[in-house]
Amino acid sequence: MKENRIAGFFKGVGNTFGFIGTVFIKGDWKTKLSFIIMGFGSLMRKQFARGIAFLAVEVLYIWYIVSFGAGYIKDFGTLGTVATREEPAYFNGVEIGKTTVLGDNSFLILLFSVMTLFITALFVVIWYINIKNNYESQLRLEAGRKLPTNKQDLSSLLDHNFDKTLLAIPVFGVFMFVVVPIVFMIMVAFTNYDATHQPPTNLFSWVGFENFKNLLSIGGSGFGSTFFTVLGWTLVWAFFATFLNYFGGMAVAILINKKGSNSRNCGERSW
Numbered sequence: 001m002k003e004n005r006i007a008g009f010f011k012g013v014g015n016t017f018g019f020i021g022t023v024f025i026k027g028d029w030k031t032k033l034s035f036i037i038m039g040f041g042s043l044m045r046k047q048f049a050r051g052i053a054f055l056a057v058e059v060l061y062i063w064y065i066v067s068f069g070a071g072y073i074k075d076f077g078t079l080g081t082v083a084t085r086e087e088p089a090y091f092n093g094v095e096i097g098k099t100t101v102l103g104d105n106s107f108l109i110l111l112f113s114v115m116t117l118f119i120t121a122l123f124v125v126i127w128y129i130n131i132k133n134n135y136e137s138q139l140r141l142e143a144g145r146k147l148p149t150n151k152q153d154l155s156s157l158l159d160h161n162f163d164k165t166l167l168a169i170p171v172f173g174v175f176m177f178v179v180v181p182i183v184f185m186i187m188v189a190f191t192n193y194d195a196t197h198q199p200p201t202n203l204f205s206w207v208g209f210e211n212f213k214n215l216l217s218i219g220g221s222g223f224g225s226t227f228f229t230v231l232g233w234t235l236v237w238a239f240f241a242t243f244l245n246y247f248g249g250m251a252v253a254i255l256i257n258k259k260g261s262n263s264r265n266c267g268e269r270s271w
Contacts, residue, residue, distance in 0.1 A: 016128070023135045034134040038127060041134035045141070049153040054130045061123045069116035076113040079191065080104025080203045107199040110191070114184050118175060 024032060030041040039054030075081070082103035089099040137147055148156075157165045189211055191197075197204035217224045 020128070020131065023131050027131075027135055028138055031131065031134045031138050034131055038130045041137065045137055045147060047137065047147060047150065047153065049150040050133065054126070054133075057123065057126050061119070064119065065116070069112070069119070072109050072112040073116055075104060075109045077206075079106040079109050079205050080199075083203050084201050102200055104203060105200045106191075106193075106197075106204045110187060111184055114187065115176070115180050118180055118183075122172075122175075 024035065027034075030044045034041040034054075037055070038058040039051035041051075042048075042054060043051035080103065084103045085101050086098045087101050088095045089097050140147060190206060190208060191204045192207045192210075193204040196202065215223050215227050
């Protein structure tokens with residue numbers, strides 16, 4: 001079953017790339033330009049609602065990358081190289097003390113890099129929808145059928161596509177406030193983030209599987225003995241806490257039910 005799922009995943013990826021190649025080869029000039037300028041084909045075919053939406057996504061993404069995301073992505077491999085430092089402060093040419101010059105913040109670099117990667121993945125999905133939509137519109141016109149009007153496109157958001165309209169913002173929120181933090185914390189496990197590597201004062205960097213090696217190693221500088229002891233007690237506590245809560249609750253419920261049945265029987269006999 002697992003092998004079938006993996007094979008299905010790679011097959012789906014292959015089909016996607018194959019479809020993109022087919023669209024680029026068989027698409028007309030309007031569809032081909034949509035590879036670069038999202039929504040171009042829709043605008044040329046007078047589907048202004050779709051075209052403006054796709055174009056707005058591309059403009060916003062480019063603005064985000066240029067003004068914000070690229071600055072963090074470029075430091076993703078190192079998580080920062082300029083540490084926070086103290087330099088002399090001068091007033092009228094006289095040194096009056098020290099001033100702190102903030103350097104790179106490894107924490108923010110990692111966090112915003114992960115967020116940028118998720119936003120980029122979302123942009124790629126919308127880009128794919130854009131070329132698919134343009135190619136379908138092209139085929140529809142070639143078959144002599146009419147395209148949906150702008151009014152029909154907008155009204156569909158409140159009709160048969162209303163579920164997608166309602167779920168768009170919550171799904172985006174789940175990714176930004178649930179999935180991204182989880183991925184971020186997983187990636188922190190592959191760094192040397194600890195009490196001596198706390199941003200913004202100090203930088204931290206990638207260490208690969210070194211933390212897991214120390215965690216599972218027994219003896220020497222490893223934490224294996226402590227880890228397995230804590231893990232064992234955690235599993236014991238989880239088992240007995242679940243066992244006692246479930247079966248204890250069932251036992252209490254049976255006793256209460258039995259007591260209630262006896263009371264009703266006594267009442268019937270006295271009557």
